[in-house]
Amino acid sequence: MTTHAAWRVLLVAALGALSFAGRAEGIDAVVEPQAAAREVLVMLRLPPPHFRPDGAYAGGYSSRSGSADRQRIAEDLAVRFKLRIKGSWPMPALGVDCFVMEAPETLPLEPLIERMSQDTRVESVQAVNLFRVLSHDDPLYPLQPTAALWHLDELHRVATGKNVRVASIDTGVELDHPDLNGRVLLARNFVDGRDAVVELHGTAVAGIIGARADNQVGIVGVAPGSQLMALRACWQVAGDQRAAVCSSFTLAKALQFAIDNNARVINLSLGGPRDRLLERLLAVAASRGAVIVAASDSRFADGGFPASFSGALAVAADDVQDAPEAVYLAPGRDIPTTLPGRRWGLVGGSSYAAAQVAGLVALLVDVAPDQTTGQIRESLNTSERPAASSRHRAIVDACAAVARTVGACACGCKLARGISPLLPH
Amino acid sequence: MHADASSRAAFLRCCRIDGSVLRGVAAFLLCACASGAGAQLSGTLSAVSDYRYRGVTFSDRKPAAQAGLAYDDATGWYAGAFGSTVRLAPLGLPDSNLQGIVYAGYATRLSSGMSLEAGGDYSAFGGSSDINYGEVFVGGAIENLSARIYFSPRYFGQPTHAAYGEINATQPLSESVSLHLHAGLLRYRYDNPYGAMYGIEPFRNVIDGRIGLRADLDMVQLELAWVGVNNHAAAFLVTGRSSPNGVVASVSISF
Numbered sequence: 001m002t003t004h005a006a007w008r009v010l011l012v013a014a015l016g017a018l019s020f021a022g023r024a025e026g027i028d029a030v031v032e033p034q035a036a037a038r039e040v041l042v043m044l045r046l047p048p049p050h051f052r053p054d055g056a057y058a059g060g061y062s063s064r065s066g067s068a069d070r071q072r073i074a075e076d077l078a079v080r081f082k083l084r085i086k087g088s089w090p091m092p093a094l095g096v097d098c099f100v101m102e103a104p105e106t107l108p109l110e111p112l113i114e115r116m117s118q119d120t121r122v123e124s125v126q127a128v129n130l131f132r133v134l135s136h137d138d139p140l141y142p143l144q145p146t147a148a149l150w151h152l153d154e155l156h157r158v159a160t161g162k163n164v165r166v167a168s169i170d171t172g173v174e175l176d177h178p179d180l181n182g183r184v185l186l187a188r189n190f191v192d193g194r195d196a197v198v199e200l201h202g203t204a205v206a207g208i209i210g211a212r213a214d215n216q217v218g219i220v221g222v223a224p225g226s227q228l229m230a231l232r233a234c235w236q237v238a239g240d241q242r243a244a245v246c247s248s249f250t251l252a253k254a255l256q257f258a259i260d261n262n263a264r265v266i267n268l269s270l271g272g273p274r275d276r277l278l279e280r281l282l283a284v285a286a287s288r289g290a291v292i293v294a295a296s297d298s299r300f301a302d303g304g305f306p307a308s309f310s311g312a313l314a315v316a317a318d319d320v321q322d323a324p325e326a327v328y329l330a331p332g333r334d335i336p337t338t339l340p341g342r343r344w345g346l347v348g349g350s351s352y353a354a355a356q357v358a359g360l361v362a363l364l365v366d367v368a369p370d371q372t373t374g375q376i377r378e379s380l381n382t383s384e385r386p387a388a389s390s391r392h393r394a395i396v397d398a399c400a401a402v403a404r405t406v407g408a409c410a411c412g413c414k415l416a417r418g419i420s421p422l423l424p425h
Numbered sequence: 426m427h428a429d430a431s432s433r434a435a436f437l438r439c440c441r442i443d444g445s446v447l448r449g450v451a452a453f454l455l456c457a458c459a460s461g462a463g464a465q466l467s468g469t470l471s472a473v474s475d476y477r478y479r480g481v482t483f484s485d486r487k488p489a490a491q492a493g494l495a496y497d498d499a500t501g502w503y504a505g506a507f508g509s510t511v512r513l514a515p516l517g518l519p520d521s522n523l524q525g526i527v528y529a530g531y532a533t534r535l536s537s538g539m540s541l542e543a544g545g546d547y548s549a550f551g552g553s554s555d556i557n558y559g560e561v562f563v564g565g566a567i568e569n570l571s572a573r574i575y576f577s578p579r580y581f582g583q584p585t586h587a588a589y590g591e592i593n594a595t596q597p598l599s600e601s602v603s604l605h606l607h608a609g610l611l612r613y614r615y616d617n618p619y620g621a622m623y624g625i626e627p628f629r630n631v632i633d634g635r636i637g638l639r640a641d642l643d644m645v646q647l648e649l650a651w652v653g654v655n656n657h658a659a660a661f662l663v664t665g666r667s668s669p670n671g672v673v674a675s676v677s678i679s680f
Contacts, residue, residue: 045463045465045499047465047497047501047503047532048501048532048533048534048540048542048566049532049540049542049566049571050503050530050532050540050542050544050564051528051530051542051544051546051562051564051573052493052495052505052507053493053505053507053526053528053546054468054469054471054491054492054493054495054505054507054677067467067644067679068467068468068644068679068680069465069466069467070465073465092538093538095534120463120499121463123463259538260568284536284538287536287537288537288538
C-alpha cells in the first residue's frame with residue numbers, strides 16, 4: 001500500500017468513526033427543582049488507570065478506557081429500572097463515573113434507590129438534592145462597610161492571599177467587572193454549556209473574597225492576591241436574582257474540578273440536606289489539603305450541609321441567633337461588594353459571612369502555607385464570644401487569627417513593627 | 426542485540442510459544458466476564474498510519490490495524506489482550522505479520538488519588554515465535570502524570586535482560602482535546618564477545634519520545650503525534666527496519 005493510499009484509508013476510517021460520535025451524551029445538567037425531585041445519581045466504578053497497550057501507543061495510560069462499558073452498564077440500568085439517562089461525569093477523585101438518571105413520576109424514588117443499590121454493578125446511588133445560596137433577600141441594608149471591622153488595610157501589609165487558590169462554587173461571576181477583571185484564574189460552568197453567565201450571588205461572593213485592590217474603584221477583597229476559581233454550579237431562580245439553587249450533580253462536578261486543580265480553599269456559600277456524594281468529595285478534598293468553608297443554613301438545626309460536614313469551617317452571619325455551637329460568626333450585614341452590571345452594592349447573609357472567612361483563610365494560608373485545617377481552626381478560635389449566645393465557637397477576629405498564625409501583632413500595633421519582621425517599616 | 430547461537434537455541438527449546446499462553450488468557454477473560462459482579466469489559470479498534478512500539482516502527486512505516494480487549498474486575502484485577510498487524514523481518518528468522526500481547530495485573534487507587542499497579546505482559550509474534558518475550562512491570566499514576574518500569578529477562582527472545590522506563594503526561598487543552606507527552610528509556614545488556622577486547626560498554630540506552638494531540642469525541646479518539654527515537658536502528662535485529670523520526674496519525678473507536 002502506498003503512503004497516499006494509507007492516508008486515504010485512515011481518512012475513511014476517521015470519517016466512519018465520526019459517524020458514531022453522534023452517540024455522545026449531552027451534559028444536560030440544568031436541574032429545575034421539579035425535575036431534580038425525580039433524579040438519581042448512579043455511581044459506576046471507574047477502574048484505576050493501568051497498563052493497556054491498545055490505542056496509538058503501546059504502554060500508555062488512557063483516562064477514557066472502559067468508558068464505553070460504563071455507558072453500556074448505565075443504559076442497561078436505565079432500561080431495567082425504567083429511567084432516562086440525562087448526563088454523566090467522571091469523578092476520578094472518588095473512582096467513579098457519575099450518571100444522572102431521571103425516573104418517571106409514577107416511580108417512587110426511595111424504593112427505586114433501594115433496589116438499584118442492590119445491583120452489584122452500581123457502586124452507589126442517591127437522590128439528587130437541591131441546595132440554595134444563603135443570602136438575605138432584603139435589599140435595604142443601609143449600614144457601614146463591614147470589611148473595616150477586620151482592619152483589612154493592616155492585614156494586607158502582612159498577607160494578601162498571594163497565589164493561594166480559592167475555589168468559589170457558586171453562581172456565575174461577572175468576569176469583566178472592574179473590580180474582578182483579571183482576578184479570576186479559572187472559570188467553569190458546570191450547569192449548562194453557556195459562556196460567561198453573569199449572576200448576582202456568584203459575582204458578590206467573588207468580589208468579597210478577591211476583588212482587586214488599589215485600582216481606584218469599588219472595594220478591596222479580603223484576599224486580593226488570591227487566585228480565584230469561579231466555578232458555576234448554582235443558577236439563579238427565574239424572577240428572583242437573589243435566589244439561586246444548585247444540585248448534587250453540579251456541585252459534585254465543581255468539587256471534582258476544584259480537587260483536580262489543587263484548590264487550597266473551597267468556599268461553599270450554600271446549604272441543603274446531607275448529601276453522601278458531596279460528603280465523599282469533600283473528604284477527598286480535605287485529605288488533599290483543601291480548607292472547606294461553608295455557610296451555615298438556618299433552616300437546619302445542624303446548620304445544613306455542607307456546613308455540618310466535620311471537616312468544614314461552618315460560618316454564619318453574626319446576626320444569626322440560632323446557629324449551631326460549632327459555627328463561626330462573621331460580619332454578615334451591609335457588606336459592600338461587586339454586583340452584576342459593573343455595579344457595587346451592599347449584601348448580607350451567611351453566604352457573604354462565609355465568603356469573608358474564605359478570604360481570611362487564604363490570608364492565613366499565605367503567611368503559613370503548610371497549615372492544616374485544624375491549625376486554621378485554632379487560629380480562628382478567639383476568646384471573644386457573641387453576647388447573644390455564648391455557646392457559639394467564636395466571632396471571627398481576623399487580626400487575632402493572623403497574629404496567631406504569624407506569631408506577631410497584625411493590627412493596630414505600630415509599636416511592635418520594630419520587632420516584627422513581617423510588618424513594613 | 427546479537428544472540429549467541431547455542432544459548433538462543435536453548436532458549437527457544439524451553440520457551441517456544443505454542444499458543445497455550447494466549448488460549449489461557451482468553452479463557453481467563455471469558456470466565457472473568459461471565460462471573461464478574463461489577464466487572465467491566467471494554468475494547469478498542471484502531472487504525473494507525475505507523476505502528477510505533479517504544480519509538481520503533483513495527484509496521485515498516487506503513488498503516489496497521491489494531492484491536493484490544495480489556496477486562497477490569499471490581500477488586501482491581503485486570504487482564505486484556507491486544508493484537509496488531511506488523512511488518513517485521515527479524516534477521517535470520519521468518520517474517521512476522523501479526524503481534525499479540527496478553528497482559529494481567531492488579532491496580533489500586535489510594536486515598537491520596539495516586540494509583541499503583543503491578544502486572545505482566547507477554548508478546549507473541551505470528552510466524553516468528555523466536556522473538557516472543559514476556560516482561561513484568563510496576564507503575565503509578567497521579568492526576569495527569571504516570572510512570573512505569575518494565576523488566577524482561579529475554580527481551581525479544583534475546584539472551585539478555587532489558588529494562589524499560591516510561592513517563593507519560595497529559596495536559597487537557599479543551600473539553601475534548603489534550604496534549605500527550607511520552608518519554609521512554611530502554612536499557613539492555615549487549616553481550617558482544619569482543620566487547621571486553623574493544624572496550625564496548627556492555628549496557629546500551631535507547632531513548633524514545635512522543636508528543637501528540639488527541640481529540641476525544643465520545644467513543645472515537647483521533648491522534649496526531651510526532652515520534653522520535655535516538656537510535657534509528659535500535660531494534661534492527663528484530664524489525665529489520667530503521668525507524669526514522671516522524672509523524673503518526675491514528676483513529677480509535679472504543680466499544
